[in-house]
Amino acid sequence: MELPKRGIDKAELLADMRERKQQDADWRGARTFSLIYPAGPEVDALLEEANGLYLYENALNPLRFPSLRQMEVDVVGMTGALLHAPESAGGCMTSGGTESIIMAVKAARERARAERGVERPQLLAPVTAHPAFAKAAAYLGLELVQIPIDADHRADLRAAESLITDQTALVMGSAPNYPFGTVDPIPELSALAHERGISFHTDACLGGFLLPFWERLGEPVPPFDFRVPGVTTLSADVHKYGYATKGASVVLHREQAHLDQYQRFLYSDWPGGLYFSYAMAGARPAAPIAAAWAVMRFLGEEGYLELAQKIRAARNEIQAGIRSIPGMHVIGEPVMGVFAFASSRDDIFAIGDVMDDRGWCVDRQHGPDALHVMLSPEHAGVAAEFVADLRAAAESHGESRGVQARYS
Numbered sequence: 001m002e003l004p005k006r007g008i009d010k011a012e013l014l015a016d017m018r019e020r021k022q023q024d025a026d027w028r029g030a031r032t033f034s035l036i037y038p039a040g041p042e043v044d045a046l047l048e049e050a051n052g053l054y055l056y057e058n059a060l061n062p063l064r065f066p067s068l069r070q071m072e073v074d075v076v077g078m079t080g081a082l083l084h085a086p087e088s089a090g091g092c093m094t095s096g097g098t099e100s101i102i103m104a105v106k107a108a109r110e111r112a113r114a115e116r117g118v119e120r121p122q123l124l125a126p127v128t129a130h131p132a133f134a135k136a137a138a139y140l141g142l143e144l145v146q147i148p149i150d151a152d153h154r155a156d157l158r159a160a161e162s163l164i165t166d167q168t169a170l171v172m173g174s175a176p177n178y179p180f181g182t183v184d185p186i187p188e189l190s191a192l193a194h195e196r197g198i199s200f201h202t203d204a205c206l207g208g209f210l211l212p213f214w215e216r217l218g219e220p221v222p223p224f225d226f227r228v229p230g231v232t233t234l235s236a237d238v239h240k241y242g243y244a245t246k247g248a249s250v251v252l253h254r255e256q257a258h259l260d261q262y263q264r265f266l267y268s269d270w271p272g273g274l275y276f277s278y279a280m281a282g283a284r285p286a287a288p289i290a291a292a293w294a295v296m297r298f299l300g301e302e303g304y305l306e307l308a309q310k311i312r313a314a315r316n317e318i319q320a321g322i323r324s325i326p327g328m329h330v331i332g333e334p335v336m337g338v339f340a341f342a343s344s345r346d347d348i349f350a351i352g353d354v355m356d357d358r359g360w361c362v363d364r365q366h367g368p369d370a371l372h373v374m375l376s377p378e379h380a381g382v383a384a385e386f387v388a389d390l391r392a393a394a395e396s397h398g399e400s401r402g403v404q405a406r407y408s
């Protein structure tokens with residue numbers, strides 16, 4: 001495409017955009033399972049207005065937009081309180097889980113260099129850790145050392161202990177991980193790091209805004225937040241189960257001093273004046289900060305609890321359905337509504353194809369071959385239909401297998 005010589009009429013342009021969007025996933029119908037976390041029309045309407053109010057501002061300079069600065073402080077404060085961060089804690093907002101993780105890895109690298117003289121830093125992460133850790137290691141010059149997982153699909157502690165060296169700059173665990181939805185043994189893993197003066201990061205990008213409410217619902221939640229003494233940093237994404245629009249995550253440090261010393265970038269050798277920032281971006285969109293602040297205040301504890309209840313209802317119905325289909329099973333013991341399922345009888349990817357044909361966007365993964373879902377509140381309304389379609393897909397696949405067997 002080339003820049004048009006003469007600008008296109010607004011109505012025509014918007015019609016073109018609407019037309020293009022027809023090809024995209026139908027997330028409003030709750031038929032997609034990750035990427036978007038719909039929380040209902042009321043929340044959508046609030047998000048649109050909150051974004052609109054701060055569409056043009058720039059969060060680079062907090063002095064120019066004090067309302068924005070205060071919103072960031074408030075979001076970090078509310079998130080810290082939810083995750084039991086101590087008085088000494090500090091944090092900032094970033095554009096998403098990946099940026100929060102990159103900043104935590106960077107801070108751990110600086111800390112290891114300053115406090116332990118680590119020159120060839122290593123990052124110890126379970127194989128189930130999100131690729132953002134591999135990305136951070138690649139960007140920041142750390143060696144990624146992978147911890148195998150045990151039969152429960154959680155980091156293998158013995159292996160982790162044997163992999164720690166005097167060059168380990170950061171150990172991490174997920175709460176939960178994306179592939180299986182299991183939570184790593186954070187108290188034990190972080191103790192291994194803590195005893196040696198090594199930083200430990202809990203990746204609660206997925207669980208940070210759901211596990212606290214899951215716990216209040218009486219569901220079993222393994223320890224993962226700042227109540228675990230060895231956790232030094234934690235990431236929690238407001239744009240996932242915080243239900244904000246994209247571009248909003250929080251990275252927290254147990255010690256504000258570590259945030260200032262090891263994460264913040266300060267540069268005074270520039271004719272343009274003093275420059276500082278806490279994360280990768282320079283100019284930062286204001287709308288995600290405003291939307292995160294607005295949705296957290298709008299929902300409050302009661303709103304988040306209600307949404308968690310809906311996810312639990314969807315989880316219960318879909319998992320029970322999966323377990324009732326011959327040969328089909330949920331992998332491991334997922335903690336929330338993020339999980340993978342496989343079949344010992346049928347080709348699970350063929351079943352996935354049938355689900356696609358029926359309009360569901362179910363994710364695929366391997367190791368083992370499985371389908372993957374990430375439930376959001378709106379899935380409670382379609383759980384029965386999902387199970388019925390899955391059952392029909394498994395049956396039709398079973399029949400075609402039978403037909404193939406007869407003719408081969």
Ligand SMILES: Cc1ncc(COP(=O)(O)O)c(C=O)c1O
Binds near residue numbers: 095098130132178
């Ligand atoms: C466990 C976990 N950590 C980190 C991330 C990265 O978050 P983002 O896509 O916002 O960068 C994800 C994304 O799904 C995730 O599931």
